[in-house]
Amino acid sequence: MRIESTVTSISWIPSEAITSLATKLPFEAGIAHYDEPPPDVVDDLEELRLADRFRFANRLRAWVEVRDGRIVDHGQDGGGLIGSTTLRLGGRQATFQAVALPDLRPPPEVTATEVTFLQTCGGRTGVPAPRRVRRAPFVQFSAPLAWTTLALTIGADGSTRQELVGASPFPRHWLYDGEGKLARKSGTIDFSAWYRRAFGKHSPWGDRDSAALATEVETALERQLSAELMRGPAKPRIRKVKAGTALTEQGEEGDELMLVLDGVVRVEVDGRRIAEYGPGSLHGERAVLEGGRRTSTLRAVTACTLAVAGADQVDRQALVALRAGHRREERR
Numbered sequence: 001m002r003i004e005s006t007v008t009s010i011s012w013i014p015s016e017a018i019t020s021l022a023t024k025l026p027f028e029a030g031i032a033h034y035d036e037p038p039p040d041v042v043d044d045l046e047e048l049r050l051a052d053r054f055r056f057a058n059r060l061r062a063w064v065e066v067r068d069g070r071i072v073d074h075g076q077d078g079g080g081l082i083g084s085t086t087l088r089l090g091g092r093q094a095t096f097q098a099v100a101l102p103d104l105r106p107p108p109e110v111t112a113t114e115v116t117f118l119q120t121c122g123g124r125t126g127v128p129a130p131r132r133v134r135r136a137p138f139v140q141f142s143a144p145l146a147w148t149t150l151a152l153t154i155g156a157d158g159s160t161r162q163e164l165v166g167a168s169p170f171p172r173h174w175l176y177d178g179e180g181k182l183a184r185k186s187g188t189i190d191f192s193a194w195y196r197r198a199f200g201k202h203s204p205w206g207d208r209d210s211a212a213l214a215t216e217v218e219t220a221l222e223r224q225l226s227a228e229l230m231r232g233p234a235k236p237r238i239r240k241v242k243a244g245t246a247l248t249e250q251g252e253e254g255d256e257l258m259l260v261l262d263g264v265v266r267v268e269v270d271g272r273r274i275a276e277y278g279p280g281s282l283h284g285e286r287a288v289l290e291g292g293r294r295t296s297t298l299r300a301v302t303a304c305t306l307a308v309a310g311a312d313q314v315d316r317q318a319l320v321a322l323r324a325g326h327r328r329e330e331r332r
Contacts, residue, residue, distance in 0.1 A: 001065070001066045001067075002063055002064070002065050002066075003063065003064050003066060003154055003156075003158055003160075004061070004062070004063040004154075005061075005062060005063075005152060005154055005160040005162075005178040006059060006060065006061045006062075006078070006152070006178050006180075007059075007060050007150045007151070007152045007162035007163075007175065007176070007177065007178070008042060008045070008057065008058065008059045008060075008150075008175070008176040008180070009057065009058045009059075009148040009150055009164060009167075009173050009174065009175050009176070010038045010042065010045075010048070010054045010056075010057050010173070010174050010176070011054060011055050011056040011057070011058075011122075011146055011148060011167075011168075011171050011172065011173050011174075012035040012037070012038055012053070012054045012055060012171055012172055012174070013034050013035050013055065013171045013172070014034060014035065014037065014171075014172050014189075014279075015034040015230070035053060035054065035055070036053065037223070038053060038054060038174055038182075040181065040182045040220065040223075041176075041179075041180050041181050041182070042176050042180045043180055045057050045059060045081055046081070049081055049083055052083065053083075054083055055083045055098070055125065055146060055171060056080065056081070056082060056083060056098070056121070056122050056123070056146055056147070056148070057080065057081040057083075057121075058078075058079075058080050058081075058119065058120075058121035058122070058147075058148045058150055059078045059079070059080075059081070060076065060078045060117060060119040060150045060152050061076060061077050061078040062074070062075065062076035062077075062078075062108075062115070062117040062152050062154060063075055063076075063154070064115050064154045064156070066156045069113075069156055070112045070113070070156060071110070071111075071112060071113065071114070071115060071156050074108060074110065074115045074117075074154075076105065076108070076117045076119070076152075078119065079103045079119075079121060080100055080103055080121030080122060080123065082098045082099070082100045082123055083098060098123055098124060098125055099123050099124040100121075100122075100123040101122060101123045101124070101145070101147075101205050102205075103119060103120065103121050104118075104119065104120035104121075104149075104204055104205070105117075105118065105119050105120075106118050112156070113155060113156045113157075114153055114154065114155040114156065114159075115153070115154055116151055116152070116153040117151070117152045117153075117154075118149065118150070118151050118165070119149070119150050119152075120147055120148070120149040120150075120166070120204045120209070121147060121148065122145060122146050122147025122148065122168065122204075123145065123146070123147070124144070124145055125144060125145075125146055144168075144170075144194055144195055145168060145203045145205070146168045146170065146171065146194075147166075147167065147168050147203065147204060148164060148166070148167045148168075148173050148212070149164075149165050149166030149167065149204060149209055149212075150162070150163070150164060150165070150175075151163040151165045160177075160178055162175060162176075162177050162178065162183060162184075163175075163184075163214070164184055164186065164212045164214045165209075165211075165212060166204065166209035166210055166211060166212050167186055167210060167212040168194055168203075168210060169188070169189065169190040169191075169193045169194040169197075169210060170189055170190060170191045170193075170194035170195070171189065172185070172186055172189055172279070173185070173186040173212065174186075175214065182217050183217060184214040184215065184216070184217065185214065185215055185217060185278055185279060185280070186212055186213065186214060186215075186278075187213040187214060187215040187263065187264040187278035187279065187302065188213055188262060188263055188264065188278075188302055188303075189262050189279075213264060213278075213302065214278075215264055215276060215277055215278030215279070215281075216275065216276070216277055216278070216281075217280075218277065218278075218280040218281045218282070219322075219325055221318065221321055221322055221325070222280055222281060222282045222322065223280055224318075225259075225282055225314055225318055225322070226259050226280055226282060226307075228314070229257075229259055229307060229309050229313060229314065230259075230307065232313060234309075234310075234313050236259065236307035236308055236309040236313070237307070237308045237309070238261075238305065238306070238307060238308075239305070239306045239307075239308050240303070240304070240305050240306075241300050241303070241304050241306065242300065242303055243300055243301060243302050243303050243304075244299070244300060245299070245300045245304075246297060246298070246299050247265065247283075247298040247299065247300060247304075247306070248283075248284065248287075248294045248296070248297060248298040249294060249297050250268070250269065250270070250294055250295065250296050250297045251293055251294060252293065252294050253287075253292050253293055253294075254284065254287045254292070254293070254294050255284075255287060255288055255292055255310070255311050256284055256308050256309065256310060256311070257282060257283070257284040257285060257288070257308070257309045257310070257311060257313070257314060258282070258283045258284050258298065258306050258307070258308055258309075259280075259281075259282050259283075259306065259307040259308075259309070260277065260278060260279050260280065260281045260282075260283075260304060260305075260306060261279060261304075261305040261306060261307055262279055262304060262305040263278070263279070263300060263301070263302045263303055263304030263305060264276055264277070264278050264300075264301040264302045264304070265277055265278075265281070265283070265298055265299065265300055265301060265304060266298070266299045266300075266301050267283075267296050267297075267298060268296060268297040268298075268299060269295070269296045269297070274296065276301060282322065283298055283326075284298075285311075285314075285319040285322050285323050285326065286323055286326060288311040288319060289316075289319055289320065289323055
């Protein structure tokens with residue numbers, strides 16, 4: 001019996017990903033562009049590429065042959081799909097094609113009951129950029145590297161597991177399972193570190209990968225509400241916090257909503273770790289609906305960027321629906 005599965009990552013630039021004024025200027029002026037969020041389900045990667053919906057994609061396909069409950073053969077294929085960068089100035093535009101680097105496929109990890117396949121794909125982004133170097137001429141024009149490293153485990157019992165095990169610090173990376181459904185997201189994004197360091201040996205094609213911190217996927221309702229908050233007439237306040245900061249304390253008064261734009265936060269109840277969430281997750285609605293006191297502690301696991309909004313910026317019925325899925329301590 002043959003068992004097949006896939007794992008796919010899509011790398012894209014969200015609007016909140018770049019914070020430096022100088023770096024944001026080309027995007028705000030319309031010369032460069034941010035990307036619309038990828039779909040929740042991916043059917044046709046090539047169609048998305050032609051529509052300029054992502055910067056890089058990585059798809060790993062694999063199979064195992066099972067006989068009498070044991071894996072007797074296996075194989076993999078797939079690879080990277082590289083997008084392009086289009087710059088516009090006035091009535092003119094120029095498209096710069098990204099340069100793919102060779103796909104990396106180390107030998108699979110094989111046991112009698114499961115096989116784990118690995119694949120790294122990515123390359124050099126489309127537009128060369130100046131960066132400082134230690135030797136003459138002290139400035140080098142070269143585009144940074146972007147990549148993802150995916151792992152796909154297939155068991156003899158038909159089980160599969162998809163993981164984002166490594167990735168460049170920029171841009172945002174979304175992970176899709178064997179059915180093409182959004183499953184995980186990279187929790188942090190660091191344009192500055194990527195712009196300065198993602199070259200040469202600081203990559204899988206050199207001698208190191210960057211570990212990826214992947215988080216749970218927020219609900220469809222949270223995605224809808226986050227879009228409404230960020231695009232609505234009353235703009236939320238942007239707040240940056242350090243790792244370890246308590247954003248809310250269980251039992252304290254509070255009526256603000258917090259949307260995670262970047263980073264990972266942890267929900268704690270009575271000192272117990274309940275869950276960790278990343279970009280796109282929305283928090284604080286229960287205090288608004290249940291008497292104005294926080295029902296949990298929300299703590300920054302990493303440095304975080306948050307959009308803080310008043311309860312009047314979101315429809316109350318939507319908050320009621322959101323609360324129904326947020327009683328995490330009761331589910332556990």
